[in-house]
Amino acid sequence: MSWIDAILQGTLLGGQYALYAAGLSLIFGVMRLVNIAHGDLIILGAYIALVCVEMLGLHPLLSMIIVCPTMFAIGYWMQKLVLNKTLGNDILPPLLVTFGLSIILQNVLMEVFSADSQRLQSGVLDTASLQLTDELTIGWLPLICFVTAVIVIASLQFLFYRTTMGMVFRATSDKAEIVQLMGVKKDRVFALAMGIALAVVGIASVFMAMRTNFDPSVGPGRLLYAFEAVIIGGLGNIWGTLLGGIIIGVSQAIGAQINPGWQQLAGHLAFLLILIFRPNGLFPRTKD
Amino acid sequence: MSNHVLNQPILYTQKLTAFYGDFQALFGIEFHLNIGETVAIIGSNGAGKTTFLRSITGLLCNEPSSVKFSGQPIGASSPDEIVKLGIAMVPEGRQLFPSLSVEENLRMGSLSGRSGQWDLRNIYELFPVLKERRHHGSMDLSGGQQQMVAIGRALMANPSILLCDEISLGLAPIIIKDIYRALPAICSEGVTVVVVEQDIRQAMAVSDRVYCFQEGRISLEGRPDELTTEAITHAYFGLEDAVS
Amino acid sequence: MTSKIPESLPFSIVRSTFASKVAFLGFIVVFIAAVTLPWWGGRADMRLVVEFCYYLALAQLWNLLAGYGGLVSIGQQAFIGLGGYAFFMMAAFFDVPPLLAIFLSGVVTMLFAIPTAFLVFRLSGAYFAIGTWVVAEVYRLSFAQVSTLGGGSGMSLPISVVKSISASKLEREILIYFLALLLAMGVVTALYVLLRSSWGLALTAIRDSEAAAESLGVKKQMTKYAVYLFAAFGTGLCGAIIFLNKLRISPDSAFSVSDWTANIIFIVVIGGIGTLEGPIIGTLVFFILRGVLADFGAWYMIFLGIVAVVVMLKAPQGVWGLVAKRYGIQLFPVGRKLM
Numbered sequence: 001m002s003w004i005d006a007i008l009q010g011t012l013l014g015g016q017y018a019l020y021a022a023g024l025s026l027i028f029g030v031m032r033l034v035n036i037a038h039g040d041l042i043i044l045g046a047y048i049a050l051v052c053v054e055m056l057g058l059h060p061l062l063s064m065i066i067v068c069p070t071m072f073a074i075g076y077w078m079q080k081l082v083l084n085k086t087l088g089n090d091i092l093p094p095l096l097v098t099f100g101l102s103i104i105l106q107n108v109l110m111e112v113f114s115a116d117s118q119r120l121q122s123g124v125l126d127t128a129s130l131q132l133t134d135e136l137t138i139g140w141l142p143l144i145c146f147v148t149a150v151i152v153i154a155s156l157q158f159l160f161y162r163t164t165m166g167m168v169f170r171a172t173s174d175k176a177e178i179v180q181l182m183g184v185k186k187d188r189v190f191a192l193a194m195g196i197a198l199a200v201v202g203i204a205s206v207f208m209a210m211r212t213n214f215d216p217s218v219g220p221g222r223l224l225y226a227f228e229a230v231i232i233g234g235l236g237n238i239w240g241t242l243l244g245g246i247i248i249g250v251s252q253a254i255g256a257q258i259n260p261g262w263q264q265l266a267g268h269l270a271f272l273l274i275l276i277f278r279p280n281g282l283f284p285r286t287k288d
Numbered sequence: 289m290s291n292h293v294l295n296q297p298i299l300y301t302q303k304l305t306a307f308y309g310d311f312q313a314l315f316g317i318e319f320h321l322n323i324g325e326t327v328a329i330i331g332s333n334g335a336g337k338t339t340f341l342r343s344i345t346g347l348l349c350n351e352p353s354s355v356k357f358s359g360q361p362i363g364a365s366s367p368d369e370i371v372k373l374g375i376a377m378v379p380e381g382r383q384l385f386p387s388l389s390v391e392e393n394l395r396m397g398s399l400s401g402r403s404g405q406w407d408l409r410n411i412y413e414l415f416p417v418l419k420e421r422r423h424h425g426s427m428d429l430s431g432g433q434q435q436m437v438a439i440g441r442a443l444m445a446n447p448s449i450l451l452c453d454e455i456s457l458g459l460a461p462i463i464i465k466d467i468y469r470a471l472p473a474i475c476s477e478g479v480t481v482v483v484v485e486q487d488i489r490q491a492m493a494v495s496d497r498v499y500c501f502q503e504g505r506i507s508l509e510g511r512p513d514e515l516t517t518e519a520i521t522h523a524y525f526g527l528e529d530a531v532s
Numbered sequence: 533m534t535s536k537i538p539e540s541l542p543f544s545i546v547r548s549t550f551a552s553k554v555a556f557l558g559f560i561v562v563f564i565a566a567v568t569l570p571w572w573g574g575r576a577d578m579r580l581v582v583e584f585c586y587y588l589a590l591a592q593l594w595n596l597l598a599g600y601g602g603l604v605s606i607g608q609q610a611f612i613g614l615g616g617y618a619f620f621m622m623a624a625f626f627d628v629p630p631l632l633a634i635f636l637s638g639v640v641t642m643l644f645a646i647p648t649a650f651l652v653f654r655l656s657g658a659y660f661a662i663g664t665w666v667v668a669e670v671y672r673l674s675f676a677q678v679s680t681l682g683g684g685s686g687m688s689l690p691i692s693v694v695k696s697i698s699a700s701k702l703e704r705e706i707l708i709y710f711l712a713l714l715l716a717m718g719v720v721t722a723l724y725v726l727l728r729s730s731w732g733l734a735l736t737a738i739r740d741s742e743a744a745a746e747s748l749g750v751k752k753q754m755t756k757y758a759v760y761l762f763a764a765f766g767t768g769l770c771g772a773i774i775f776l777n778k779l780r781i782s783p784d785s786a787f788s789v790s791d792w793t794a795n796i797i798f799i800v801v802i803g804g805i806g807t808l809e810g811p812i813i814g815t816l817v818f819f820i821l822r823g824v825l826a827d828f829g830a831w832y833m834i835f836l837g838i839v840a841v842v843v844m845l846k847a848p849q850g851v852w853g854l855v856a857k858r859y860g861i862q863l864f865p866v867g868r869k870l871m
Contacts, residue, residue: 034658104837107830171385180367183400265673279654
């Protein structure tokens with residue numbers, strides 16, 4: 001039974017990883033940018049939520065009302081003022097600039113909030129759980145997180161394939177130069193995409209902060225989970241990221257079941273294993 | 289060919305130059321376009337025709353006053369600003385968006401927000417085959433149909449000037465005929481048209497005036513009926529050196 | 533250094549320049565100063581030079597990967613850690629003589645780099661970068677699970693081993709000093725020779741255009757593997773010397789991305805990526821900034837990060853690129869000039 005439990009909990013955890021990954025996937029889809037600072041931005045969102053909760057006394061889930069728009073604005077301006085200048089044929093500038101931003105962000109958070117571990121208390125939600133059978137229970141919080149992940153991914157899918165904005169995103173992804181001939185400012189499209197990606201990161205941040213301890217140094221770990229989920233699911237496949245997240249989550253839960261020290265290791269190993277057999281992920285969409 | 293040409297330039301360039309890094313592609317181009325006329329630009333590969341169109345549409349940045357549209361300097365404007373002013377382009381190689389359906393490709397053209405007579409209905413009237421295939425992926429279409437989408441997409445911007453870059457390239461003669469059959473309908477709606485062509489005969493047949501480019505310079509300009517075959521061959525191939 | 537070409541051609545191909553000759557003299561002066569430092573400098577100076585040397589060597593090797601090979605790795609800490617751990621294991625458990633153990637650490641690291649390369653070479657560009665990072669994490673987490681190596685808290689080099697290297701602390705520091713000096717000079721010299729060879733030309737060709745280079749018969753995949761393994765060997769050697777100097781190793785310090793790879797990347801970016809001179813300038817800038825900002829804690833990394841980002845945006849060729857363009861000089865004549 002403990003194995004079924006591990007798989008169940010791992011699946012729910014996968015929802016959280018899918019939330020980490022959705023933003024990364026969106027940005028890659030629109031502008032072929034891999035944002036190394038993605039994990040640190042998740043941590044930034046968590047600290048913004050912390051400030052909201054402590055200053056305004058909001059419930060952590062409600063803090064999203066402030067966190068998401070704030071993250072949207074950060075993403076929009078970060079793209080407009082910095083990252084748009086790095087996009088081109090050379091892969092070095094976007095990679096090294098986002099790497100630099102990652103280190104800067106980590107150290108700024110360290111200076112402002114210290115290296116102390118933090119967590120958002122969510123009252124009854126911390127412990128409330130749903131009894132499935134005699135031996136299987138699932139926490140309400142992981143369940144809400146998973147459902148949110150499904151809703152977010154469905155919304156992104158809808159945005160991408162059913163709206164004018166999504167049409168422009170896809171067109172920009174195809175041919176950014178030609179999009180300008182349609183009267184569209186491609187820099188603005190990129191900024192909008194980054195804004196939306198970081199709004200999604202905001203949601204992920206709040207769930208992370210409610211479920212685990214965090215400090216300024218744990219961002220890169222989140223980046224790696226997000227990255228692994230994106231690659232496993234297949235580049236450019238939004239639903240694939242959910243599957244990728246679940247595979248990482250389940251691997252971690254099974255690893256932890258065998259030996260508590262193997263939790264993270266098992267997730268990474270599952271990724272490397274898939275990389276050996278399916279280097280393009282399980283359901284690749286785009287060619288590059 | 290249209291009959292309401294006014295001798296009043298809507299667009300002209302002055303000492304227009306263009307560079308790719310250290311390589312100079314255009315040398316002081318002096319070009320003008322009158323309202324309502326159809327102008328053809330001919331020239332061999334590498335003569336600077338596409339570079340010239342890229343300069344006008346803002347894909348290449350220039351001195352502000354080197355390109356003037358309705359008296360307004362646009363040489364340094366960005367492509368999105370220029371299409372909003374009313375200059376739309378059918379780019380070389382069609383450049384459709386492969387992840388978008390036919391109809392979505394056409395709708396992309398209307399994003400510049402200019403109002404006018406061109407909408408989906410009119411485009412489908414002009415190219416009925418596109419209506420049947422409007423929900424297909426744009427890459428499922430034949431080359432000629434793709435070219436129709438590219439032209440339709442540019443028209444959706446309701447431009448006052450339509451720039452067409454090598455719209456017959458890679459297409460079978462019968463299809464080229466089909467495509468060019470749409471041109472009079474476009475002109476009669478008051479659109480000023482520039483076609484860049486390698487096919488001299490085609491260019492002569494559709495245009496009121498012809499420019500020939502050679503090695504980044506205008507080597508010849510005139511009305512098709514005034515130009516002799518010798519003059520054109522000479523301007524096109526630059527045989528001066530070879531002959532002497 | 534005029535290459536042989538038919539006399540009828542109206543130009544000649546030269547590599548050395550006036551600046552490179554002046555620089556050569558400068559290098560000799562620096563070399564003599566560095567070799568004699570233990571006799572005229574203090575121990576603090578020696579420690580600083582040791583650190584300078586391994587950052588320089590690491591930066592040069594990363595630059596070989598990213599700047600010449602187009603392989604941007606964020607996982608170089610994997611090889612530093614592997615080199616360090618290999619050295620500790622050989623010295624502590626197998627009684628391998630320390631100097632031999634250092635060399636073998638490089639070899640062991642290179643052997644580990646083979647399966648690593650097999651995995652990460654399936655990813656390209658930015659994905660390669662993060663892939664190398666994942667692998668480094670796997671090494672860190674794995675070493676933390678090995679209890680004979682002290683698990684997550686790490687281990688110290690046994691006193692007996694330390695004593696076997698040399699009886700007095702000063703002598704050991706002098707030995708480490710010369711090892712570090714030898715390492716830095718060895719790496720710079722090796723890269724200089726490498727980049728001047730036809731092999732270096734192939735590498736540059738791949739960086740500039742993979743397709744074109746391949747059509748000219750350059751074996752892209754082989755060349756990339758070779759570069760990656762060479763960098764792993766050098767980085768492993770560095771790791772061994774770094775942790776011989778520290779006498780203590782733990783997974784978190786050995787496989788730290790922020791201690792190693794972040795600094796290395798900043799050094800190369802600021803100094804100038806894709807040149808041999810860049811990492812030298814970058815390491816100098818790095819040490820000067822660190823000295824000036826020593827009292828400001830994390831602000832030092834923030835400042836360094838900002839400088840690197842600004843350089844990448846405004847002058848992607850780095851400080852050396854600006855100087856070289858302004859004055860048209862090249863200290864290491866690896867390029868060829870038509871005269």
